[in-house]
Amino acid sequence: MVRIYGHPFAAFYWKALIALYERKLPFEFLMIDADHPENAEAVSRLGPTGQFPVLVDGDRTVIESAAIIEYLDLHYGNAPPMVPADPRAAIEARQMDGVFDDYVMAPQSRMVFNALRDEDKRDPHVGAEAKASLDKSYAWLNRWMTGREWAANDVFSIADCAAAPALFYAHWAYPIPESHTALRDYRARLLARPSIARVVDEARPWREYYPLKGHTPD
Numbered sequence: 470m471v472r473i474y475g476h477p478f479a480a481f482y483w484k485a486l487i488a489l490y491e492r493k494l495p496f497e498f499l500m501i502d503a504d505h506p507e508n509a510e511a512v513s514r515l516g517p518t519g520q521f522p523v524l525v526d527g528d529r530t531v532i533e534s535a536a537i538i539e540y541l542d543l544h545y546g547n548a549p550p551m552v553p554a555d556p557r558a559a560i561e562a563r564q565m566d567g568v569f570d571d572y573v574m575a576p577q578s579r580m581v582f583n584a585l586r587d588e589d590k591r592d593p594h595v596g597a598e599a600k601a602s603l604d605k606s607y608a609w610l611n612r613w614m615t616g617r618e619w620a621a622n623d624v625f626s627i628a629d630c631a632a633a634p635a636l637f638y639a640h641w642a643y644p645i646p647e648s649h650t651a652l653r654d655y656r657a658r659l660l661a662r663p664s665i666a667r668v669v670d671e672a673r674p675w676r677e678y679y680p681l682k683g684h685t686p687d
């Protein structure tokens with residue numbers, strides 16, 4: 470059985486977890502928290518920065534959420550692949566995976582990390598810079614999602630695994646404007662999908678730790 474290190478509230482863990490739930494693949498969950506120092510020690514040994522998710526399958530270790538998703542496609546292939554087999558379609562899926570990670574999740578994370586610093590150590594520029602990035606990403610994604618059901622090739626894919634946590638948390642940090650109906654509808658579609666509804670539900674006990682005030686709790 471595959472083993473996966475993560476935390477139920479961690480965005481990149483969600484990304485891999487959604488793919489696991491889509492495949493209905495049983496796995497052993499190894500929690501990263503203060504009660505399990507051995508798991509934090511393991512991830513710091515298995516990857517360069519101690520970040521998670523980390524997947525262990527027998528003697529094989531896979532780090533990086535996107536690589537984990539591709540590993541599951543290859544070795545646990547009894548579900549549609551999250552990266553399409555057609556290389557032309559795969560380009561669009563990987564493109565949109567990168568867009569959500571780099572242009573939605575990353576600015577959201579900058580705001581969160583800044584808010585988690587001691588007050589006197591916060592960078593006063595981060596909020597405005599991150600919001601300016603998100604303004605551009607939201608506008609582009611709203612145009613991209615107009616007329617689309619899913620983010621790439623109109624099938625559920627790695628791009629949607631990345632989009633779900635990115636848009637979930639970014640909308641808390643800095644709400645998607647009401648005028649961006651295609652993007653807001655896409656976020657709602659993601660949250661209605663059973664694999665994603667499940668990760669959102671499992672993370673509820675940790676919601677109060679989200680440090681940015683004024684978020685909308687949906």
Ligand SMILES: N[C@@H](CCC(=O)N[C@@H](CS)C(=O)NCC(=O)O)C(=O)O
Nearest residue numbers: 479480481482520521522533534535
């Ligand atoms: N590029 C990595 C990012 C992983 C990442 O940022 N993980 C976060 C949790 S969502 C983490 O490990 N945070 C704890 C830390 O940075 O120490 C991936 O796609 O897996």
